[in-house]
Amino acid sequence: MKMNFSDFFVRMSKTAFVFATAAVCAFGAVSCGDDGDDDDAGGGGSAAGNTESGVIQTPTGEKKRVAKAGQYSYSYNSDGTLASFFDGDVTYNATYKPFTMTGHYKDSNIEQTTSDVISLNGKGYISGLKLSVENIDSEGKDVSSGNVSFSYDGNGHLTHVVAKGSGYYTEEGKKYNYTSKSEYTYTWEGGKLLKMAYNYSDGYEKESSTVEYTYGSNAKQNVTCQYVPAFIDDDMIAAFFYIGYYGKGPSVLPTSCKVTYKDDEYSDTENYTCTYTLNSDGTVNTFTGIENGTMVYGNSASVGSKIAAKPAIMKKPARGLYKGFFRRIRNK
Numbered sequence: 001m002k003m004n005f006s007d008f009f010v011r012m013s014k015t016a017f018v019f020a021t022a023a024v025c026a027f028g029a030v031s032c033g034d035d036g037d038d039d040d041a042g043g044g045g046s047a048a049g050n051t052e053s054g055v056i057q058t059p060t061g062e063k064k065r066v067a068k069a070g071q072y073s074y075s076y077n078s079d080g081t082l083a084s085f086f087d088g089d090v091t092y093n094a095t096y097k098p099f100t101m102t103g104h105y106k107d108s109n110i111e112q113t114t115s116d117v118i119s120l121n122g123k124g125y126i127s128g129l130k131l132s133v134e135n136i137d138s139e140g141k142d143v144s145s146g147n148v149s150f151s152y153d154g155n156g157h158l159t160h161v162v163a164k165g166s167g168y169y170t171e172e173g174k175k176y177n178y179t180s181k182s183e184y185t186y187t188w189e190g191g192k193l194l195k196m197a198y199n200y201s202d203g204y205e206k207e208s209s210t211v212e213y214t215y216g217s218n219a220k221q222n223v224t225c226q227y228v229p230a231f232i233d234d235d236m237i238a239a240f241f242y243i244g245y246y247g248k249g250p251s252v253l254p255t256s257c258k259v260t261y262k263d264d265e266y267s268d269t270e271n272y273t274c275t276y277t278l279n280s281d282g283t284v285n286t287f288t289g290i291e292n293g294t295m296v297y298g299n300s301a302s303v304g305s306k307i308a309a310k311p312a313i314m315k316k317p318a319r320g321l322y323k324g325f326f327r328r329i330r331n332k
Contacts, residue, residue, distance in 0.1 A: 047097045050124045051080035054243035055300050056224045058281040068230040069242035070293030080300075085239040092239070110137045125158075126150055126245045131165070140170035146180070156248035157188050178202050191251035207263035216255040221284035222279035225249045230274045230289030231257050242295075256287070 054066040054074055067074055071088035075297035084093045092114070099118040105111070111137050119128040129148040135141070146165025153159050161184040168177045169261035179218045187195040196211040213231070227249040232241050240246060274289035284295045 014064045037166040049081035053082040063299040065300040067298045068296035072239045098214035158247045193224045209261040212258045213254040228285035229291040
């Protein structure tokens with residue numbers, strides 16, 4: 001039986017092909033130097049979280065904490081660990097021992113519940129995720145679970161992600177089982193991210209995408225090794241991209257990216273010009289590209305005041321944390 005995405009997923013497919021476009025900004029007191037040997041096997045501090053979450057260190061040694069990255073906003077506990085983030089649709093709350101993110105969204109069309117148990121390596125980067133997602137809509141129920149592993153090179157750059165999942169969905173009283181696999185490969189050279197390649201299959205659908213980055217003569221130095229939504233979309237918990245849980249970003253900000261997407265029935269290519277304005281300390285202020293917006297920072301010591309802005313009223317359906325890991329909510 002040939003399966004197609006629901007209207008919800010068709011609506012989202014326009015942006016789905018740009019989802020895991022990069023490794024992310026450095027985690028906790030970042031510099032762009034070598035981190036030493038690869039360390040993606042450990043579990044350092046995952047139960048209690050990391051008190052340096054969202055912290056960026058400028059060249060002068062000042063530490064700032066990311067409060068907002070475009071549509072994403074953050075709240076931190078008094079000890080510096082992440083309390084919650086808002087992705088423009090849903091607020092996800094963190095609990096610890098073990099480190100877990102949970103979120104719930106409901107409107108007249110869909111109800112979605114997510115739970116993600118997170119493991120960190122010795123450098124504080126995410127090394128593994130245990131996922132569970134439940135979606136309920138007028139067509140039935142879709143339940144998915146799986147495991148995701150992350151690998152980094154000796155410079156703290158994300159190089160490889162593998163996600164394996166399984167689940168079932170119901171339609172017209174019938175139950176269908178499926179398995180899925182997603183794989184992401186990142187190519188780096190001289191501190192620059194050159195390419196991301198992605199492949200997905202689940203027995204019903206196959207898709208692939210590539211993101212190729214260009215660094216023009218006007219490229220700006222990325223002295224804080226940040227990643228911003230100008231060239232990262234909203235998969236793999238994009239909120240974690242901007243507070244450094246996926247390792248160090250490039251030492252130069254890309255000036256453009258070419259995104260090529262292909263599935264069983266559709267192909268597309270999009271080109272984005274990426275621009276930035278920087279603050280006097282080298283941190284990114286405004287950006288344009290795949291998404292346009294502003295970065296907002298707070299003092300790293302002011303965590304107890306919940307430096308993130310209050311979430312806005314939700315105006316659109318939940319997009320889900322892992323469009324690239326599981327294909328959910330299907331119709332005949």
